[in-house]
Amino acid sequence: MAPVHVATSAGQYPIHIAPGRLQHVADSVPANATRLVIISNPVVDGLYGNALRQALADLNKPVFTIIVPDGESFKSLDTLNTIYDRMLSEKLDRRAVILALGGGVIGDMAGFAAATYMRGIRYMQIPTTLLAQVDSSVGGKTAVNHPLGKNMIGAFYQPVSVDIDIHVLRTLPAREVSAGLAEVIKYGLILDRAFFEWCESNVAQLVALDADTLAYAIARCCELKAQVVSADEKETGLRAILNLGHTFGHAIEAGLGFGTWLHGEAVACGLVQAAVLSGKLLGLSAADIERVRALVRAIGCPDIAPDLGEDSWLDFMQGDKKTEGGEIRYVLLPAIGQAVVQAAPLNLVQETLSETVGDIAIDRSAVQTRDMTATQA
Amino acid sequence: MAPVHVATSAGQYPIHIAPGRLQHVADSVPANATRLVIISNPVVDGLYGNALRQALADLNKPVFTIIVPDGESFKSLDTLNTIYDRMLSEKLDRRAVILALGGGVIGDMAGFAAATYMRGIRYMQIPTTLLAQVDSSVGGKTAVNHPLGKNMIGAFYQPVSVDIDIHVLRTLPAREVSAGLAEVIKYGLILDRAFFEWCESNVAQLVALDADTLAYAIARCCELKAQVVSADEKETGLRAILNLGHTFGHAIEAGLGFGTWLHGEAVACGLVQAAVLSGKLLGLSAADIERVRALVRAIGCPDIAPDLGEDSWLDFMQGDKKTEGGEIRYVLLPAIGQAVVQAAPLNLVQETLSETVGDIAIDRSAVQTRDMTATQA
Known part of the structure; x- marks a missing residue:
């Protein structure tokens, strides 16, 4: 290649x-x-x-x-x-x-x-x-x-x-594979609807680590990332879209303590939350939100966020590096394959949190998404 | 201006x-x-x-x-x-x-x-x-x-x-003024012989902080530094000449403990040592070496280096950032107003050390080079 x-x-x-x-x-x-x-x-x-x-x-x-x-x-x-x-x-x-x-x-x-x-x-x-x-x-x-x-x-x-x-x-442990696939999905969501659909069609092979399928997915992600980085090396504009799911995700990581959830797991959950907020603010369709949630589940990642308490959620998101002048800025999806970065009204964020936070097991250390002898952990 | x-x-x-x-x-x-x-x-x-x-x-x-x-x-x-x-x-x-x-x-x-x-x-x-x-x-x-x-x-x-x-x-305390003037002299030595001579002629006004004299000296140094930085922002080549006196100087600072001598004092002494080594390796004349020493003295800086012991000297110089593949690289003067960066034979470095190191008072905290009410220290 x-x-x-x-x-x-x-x-x-x-x-x-x-x-x-x-x-x-x-x-x-x-x-x-x-x-x-x-x-x-x-x-x-x-x-x-x-x-x-x-x-x-x-x-x-x-x-x-x-x-x-x-x-x-x-x-x-x-x-x-x-x-x-x-x-x-x-x-x-x-x-x-x-x-x-x-x-x-x-x-x-x-x-x-x-x-x-x-x-x-x-x-x-x-x-x-x-x-x-x-x-x-x-x-x-x-x-x-x-x-x-x-x-x-x-x-x-x-x-x-x-x-x-x-x-x-x-x-690689299965849990790490799932976490990595969250970032794979992210590229489709922000930049390439066809690639998102390819992921939907090939999710079983991806989870099973089929070499050809993985090679294609990795290369496509690297191509997409290279385009974005080449256009905006220091994240003064476009590059911020790579943080889809990361504002919510970072709050999960910080709120639970770094390492409780893997970064990719938190991002996966954040993808669902960003999709829900996109529905409220930009009209992303209920069907598309459901596709995001379904694919997050299919790769073995959590789609329900931990209950950090609303104040903690907002506080941790406030500390995100995309924040400007105290205003939290979110990466949002007008449609699958397109991304924008903007602020969101507090009430819509609160609604999103109340709809995506649930009573779930925080400890994911026992999670296995496929059968393998995992040693790189 | x-x-x-x-x-x-x-x-x-x-x-x-x-x-x-x-x-x-x-x-x-x-x-x-x-x-x-x-x-x-x-x-x-x-x-x-x-x-x-x-x-x-x-x-x-x-x-x-x-x-x-x-x-x-x-x-x-x-x-x-x-x-x-x-x-x-x-x-x-x-x-x-x-x-x-x-x-x-x-x-x-x-x-x-x-x-x-x-x-x-x-x-x-x-x-x-x-x-x-x-x-x-x-x-x-x-x-x-x-x-x-x-x-x-x-x-x-x-x-x-x-x-x-x-x-x-x-x-600014007098000692800090002297230390700053060491870097002023440095610019003349590496890039601008006429400016070095202007410093010789105006040293009394510089030490006395005459405003017009200082304004000219500061502006000339900034111009020279701006030229060098613009040509080589990340010190891959030319910019290294700005480190004249710094290989010896850093060894003095590290050897005595940071802050015992001011950075500029250590650099001033290092200018003399670099000039002596330049004489041995590149034929810088005895008269020019003496002019460097005289001007270092005239600004109130030390021209005799502390006795760190030869092994310590070499060890501290070895740690300099200009070192490549274990070889210490020195900024040297073929003439006043010109600089090159190169390695030097160990025996010439040893000779330089033995000729420039002396039995001196290490504590410079009582040094005063002019009469003033000093509060910025």
């Missing part, structure tokens, strides 16, 4: 998508890199670290690995600081290159370390979760969380390459 | 230089700013905070002030974190604008907070020390220190404006 290219202010970079791509990552390493730093977590490093180091061996460049704890709660300034400590102790210079091997937590944090180490060094994204492959590894959004909000400290800082190996998804 | 303009990848920004400019800072505030955040330290806020807030009053925008402790040792990730905490608690959005009111420590740290808060918001530099006015406030280098090295964590992130009020220098 030909690489997808992302155009940015600093040039363009390629996204390589292929089964077994991990074995060919050396092709993406900049020739003048002095040293290579793999940043990963214990589980992913255990599964793919050696394969990656083997793939890099022929380059004859020193490689060392920094392992950080697994999970959203460790995507923090404290963990970042341990990365800085290691890199400075090793006297890594400005021509060192970071390789982010893992999901969104690793990619966001390693990317932010690259953005800020000695005022910026190069980094490569090697995403190992579906969510990271279709979304977070592309586009240069890097960040860590803060107790007062998710991704509040970060930078726009583009990688030099993204290398996506579809085979690594075979070790 | 017409503003100096700095061209960057994201457009250009003005540097306004005038006596009393503080009263006109409102002219530089972006029209669509939602809220204004002054970041300062207790001393500078006490001297100029109210004047600034008064100058902003007519804009009718909410203004709040974050005070951080004074001094290089507080230019840390910990202090940065307290800034994030305050900004997030206040729910500042992406259209908030930071005003950095202070010297280099405030400017670097407030700039880095702006670079990383919600992936980047706008900021204005209002430098109140000579060093910040001629150097650190222009060009978008932002950073905090790390126990293992100065300015190791940071970003290239340009301000939207720089407002320089020459009157505020009247409250």
Whole structure:
């Protein structure tokens, strides 16, 4: 498959998508890199670290690995600081290159370390979760969380390459697959009605990780994301539509505590909530809202939001980065395949919350959407 | 005086230089700013905070002030974190604008907070020390220190404006004036022999803070820096020459502990050391080396370096951000007014150290270079 290219202010970079791509990552390493730093977590490093180091061996460049704890709660300034400590102790210079091997937590944090180490060094994204492959590894959004909000400290800082190996998804827990598919659906909803319908028709194969079906879906998502990022690298306009479902979703994550629901699960639920609000404000049809809800269910994600209490909901949404002058701005759907960003009257938001919040089990850790031996968790 | 303009990848920004400019800072505030955040330290806020807030009053925008402790040792990730905490608690959005009111420590740290808060918001530099006015406030280098090295964590992130009020220098301690003049001399050494000679001729007026002399010197430094930054925003080439004296200087600062010598004092000494090494490696004449030393003395800065021990010297210099593949790269002078960046044979560096290090008083806190009532310290 030909690489997808992302155009940015600093040039363009390629996204390589292929089964077994991990074995060919050396092709993406900049020739003048002095040293290579793999940043990963214990589980992913255990599964793919050696394969990656083997793939890099022929380059004859020193490689060392920094392992950080697994999970959203460790995507923090404290963990970042341990990365800085290691890199400075090793006297890594400005021509060192970071390789982010893992999901969104690793990619966001390693990317932010690259953005800020000695005022910026190069980094490569090697995403190992579906969510990271279709979304977070592309586009240069890097960040860590803060107790007062998710991704509040970060930078726009583009990688030099993204290398996506579809085979690594075979070790992904079912729950993570479902969470990743939420972002896949999102691209159809905001930009490509035909792709949304393709997802409806192929949802069984997607959930079952059929390689060809997945390869098509990942490539289409990367193409759509590359178009948006190339048009608006720093989210001054168009790019905000990529946050469909995220205003509600971030409130769920923050309200329950980061990591209780996976990011993609919270976004999936947020897609339903954004569709409901779109119905009230922009006339999205009841049938289309139902299609969104049905597809969210079909991928194994929650479509009923946790009851955080109305004040908490509004407070957490207020802290969203799209807020301007105290006004919460929502990504909304006039129709499936089209998105706009705008404020919404408080009463319609309140109605949306009352209709989408329910009495549900908050703990999703036992959820299994398909039968598999899951090890990358 | 017409503003100096700095061209960057994201457009250009003005540097306004005038006596009393503080009263006109409102002219530089972006029209669509939602809220204004002054970041300062207790001393500078006490001297100029109210004047600034008064100058902003007519804009009718909410203004709040974050005070951080004074001094290089507080230019840390910990202090940065307290800034994030305050900004997030206040729910500042992406259209908030930071005003950095202070010297280099405030400017670097407030700039880095702006670079990383919600992936980047706008900021204005209002430098109140000579060093910040001629150097650190222009060009978008932002950073905090790390126990293992100065300015190791940071970003290239340009301000939207720089407002320089020459009157505020009247409250600057003599030692700070001397330190700032070290960077003034630096511009002559690397880029403009005529300006270096002008400094030699006008050193008495500079040290005495004569307003017209200072205004010319500050404007010339800003012009020279703007040219370099516009040509090489992210220090991939030319811009590294601005670090003349800084490889040695950073070792002094790190070796003695940040804040023992002022940054400019360490750089001044580093200018002499770079000149001595330039003599050995590039044939800079003994007479020119002596002129550098004489001018460093005339501005009241140290020209003899502290004895850190050779291993410590090399170790601290090794950690410099210009190091590539383990090789320390020095900014050197083939002649006064010209600079190159290159490696140097170890034996010549050792000779330079042995000739420039001496038995000197490390404590410079009692140093006074002119008679004045100093309060901005």
